[in-house]
Amino acid sequence: MYQRKDGRWEVAGYVLAADSTSKRVRVYGSTRREAADKLAEKIADSNRGLPVATSDSTVGDYLTYWLGSVAVHRLRENTHTRYAACVRLHLIPGLGNKKIARLTTKDVRTFLDRLRTTCQCCIHSLDAERKACCAIGDCCQKQLSPSTVTYVHSVLKSALEHAVREDELxxxxxxxxKAAAHRPRRFRPLTSAEARQFPDAARTDRLHALYELALRTGLRKGELLGLHWEDLDLTTGTASIRRSLQRTRTGGLTHLPTKTRASERRIALPTECIQSLKEHKQRQDEESETAGSAWRDSGLVFTTPTGGPLDPANLLRRFRSFLERAGLRRIRFHDLRHSTATLLLEQGVDLVVIKELLRHAHIGVTAGVYAHVRLRLQRQAIQTLGNALSPTDNDPDDPPSAAVVR
Structure with a gap:
C-alpha cells in the first residue's frame, strides 16, 4: 500500500478470478482507509468463493463473472435469461477474446457495425444441417433488427458500467x-369505435372480465394473471396490484414482484369492471362445483376451468382466437394497454396522469410511445387556432374576449 503522485492511495492483493485462478488486483481510494476497505471487500468475496473480475481478464471472462455473480442477483429471472442469451450469441463471439482493460471505443463501434451488417444465418451456421441457403453460398442476408443491436449494446454498457464501479476500468x-437511431415498433391501438365494440364482443367469452379490465385500466398481462380475489375490494371498487404471474425457465409459472417497485399500487376499478368481476366470480363458483375434487383453489381471479393459473402463452392464444371469432381486427394483447393510454390522451387527459396510471418509469417513455397521438392533437390545436383567427362578422374594433392561458 502506498500513496501515488496524484494523491490517491493504491493497494494490491490476491483474489479468486473468474477463471478460478488467483489473480493480483489493485484498488484505489482517496484515503488510505478507503483503499484498504475496498481490498478487504474483494478479499472477503474471494474467501466466500465469489470470483472477482480483474483488469487482465478478457471481455468473455468478465461477462461470465458479471452474469453469474452480479446480474443474477439484480435482474428478474426472465431478464437474466435474455441477457445470458445476448452474451452467449453475440458479445462473447464478437468481443470475448479481447482484454477488458484494452477494450476501446473503436472496438465497440466496429463490433456493433459488424453486428448490423452480418448475416446471422452465416455466422451461426443455421443452415449447415439442411445444406441450404447460406450453406451453399446463397446468402439470405438475415440480419439483426436495429432494436436487437441496441439491446446488445445496452447489455454491454451495463456490464462495463459495473466494471467501472468496481474500479476495474x-x-x-x-x-x-452513440447507438444508431431506430424507429420504435409500430402498433395500432383500438380506435374509439373499435373500443366501444370490444366489450360487447367479449361479453360471451369466458375471460370477458379480464379483457375488459385490461382495456379500461391498462394493466399488464402478468399483473392481470397475478390478481387474487383478496386483492380486490368490489364494495369500494379498488384493486391492489402486488404481484405478476410469469413463466420462468426454472420455476415454471411463478408469482414475481411487479415489473418495478412503482408498479405496486392501488387502483380504482371502473363500474363496468366491478360488474364484470362479480359475474366472473359467479361463473368461477359454478366451475368449482362442476370440477369437484379436481378443482385447485389457487385464489386467483383468472384461472383455468379447474382453478389452476392461466399460462401467459395460453392467454395470448385464447385472445387471438377470440378476435377471430368476434370478427375484430387482430392486435397484440399488449395493444389493449396502448389503447387505454391512446384513448385517454385523445380525451385530453394530461401525460403525467397517464404516466401515473400506467406506471411508466419516466414521462419520456409515455411521451415517446404515444407521439403519434400527440401529433394528431397538435393538428387539432392548430386547426382550433385557425378557426379563432379566421375573419368573423364581429366588429373588428371589438377587443378579444379574455381567456386564461395555462
Whole structure:
C-alpha cells in the first residue's frame, strides 16, 4: 500500500478470478482507509468463493463473472435469461477474446457495425444441417433488427458500467458509442369505435372480465394473471396490484414482484369492471362445483376451468382466437394497454396522469410511445387556432374576449 503522485492511495492483493485462478488486483481510494476497505471487500468475496473480475481478464471472462455473480442477483429471472442469451450469441463471439482493460471505443463501434451488417444465418451456421441457403453460398442476408443491436449494446454498457464501479476500468467505453437511431415498433391501438365494440364482443367469452379490465385500466398481462380475489375490494371498487404471474425457465409459472417497485399500487376499478368481476366470480363458483375434487383453489381471479393459473402463452392464444371469432381486427394483447393510454390522451387527459396510471418509469417513455397521438392533437390545436383567427362578422374594433392561458 502506498500513496501515488496524484494523491490517491493504491493497494494490491490476491483474489479468486473468474477463471478460478488467483489473480493480483489493485484498488484505489482517496484515503488510505478507503483503499484498504475496498481490498478487504474483494478479499472477503474471494474467501466466500465469489470470483472477482480483474483488469487482465478478457471481455468473455468478465461477462461470465458479471452474469453469474452480479446480474443474477439484480435482474428478474426472465431478464437474466435474455441477457445470458445476448452474451452467449453475440458479445462473447464478437468481443470475448479481447482484454477488458484494452477494450476501446473503436472496438465497440466496429463490433456493433459488424453486428448490423452480418448475416446471422452465416455466422451461426443455421443452415449447415439442411445444406441450404447460406450453406451453399446463397446468402439470405438475415440480419439483426436495429432494436436487437441496441439491446446488445445496452447489455454491454451495463456490464462495463459495473466494471467501472468496481474500479476495474477507468471509464465505460461502450457509453462513448452513440447507438444508431431506430424507429420504435409500430402498433395500432383500438380506435374509439373499435373500443366501444370490444366489450360487447367479449361479453360471451369466458375471460370477458379480464379483457375488459385490461382495456379500461391498462394493466399488464402478468399483473392481470397475478390478481387474487383478496386483492380486490368490489364494495369500494379498488384493486391492489402486488404481484405478476410469469413463466420462468426454472420455476415454471411463478408469482414475481411487479415489473418495478412503482408498479405496486392501488387502483380504482371502473363500474363496468366491478360488474364484470362479480359475474366472473359467479361463473368461477359454478366451475368449482362442476370440477369437484379436481378443482385447485389457487385464489386467483383468472384461472383455468379447474382453478389452476392461466399460462401467459395460453392467454395470448385464447385472445387471438377470440378476435377471430368476434370478427375484430387482430392486435397484440399488449395493444389493449396502448389503447387505454391512446384513448385517454385523445380525451385530453394530461401525460403525467397517464404516466401515473400506467406506471411508466419516466414521462419520456409515455411521451415517446404515444407521439403519434400527440401529433394528431397538435393538428387539432392548430386547426382550433385557425378557426379563432379566421375573419368573423364581429366588429373588428371589438377587443378579444379574455381567456386564461395555462
Amino acid at each position: 477507468p471509464r465505460n467505453v461502450a457509453r462513448n458509442v
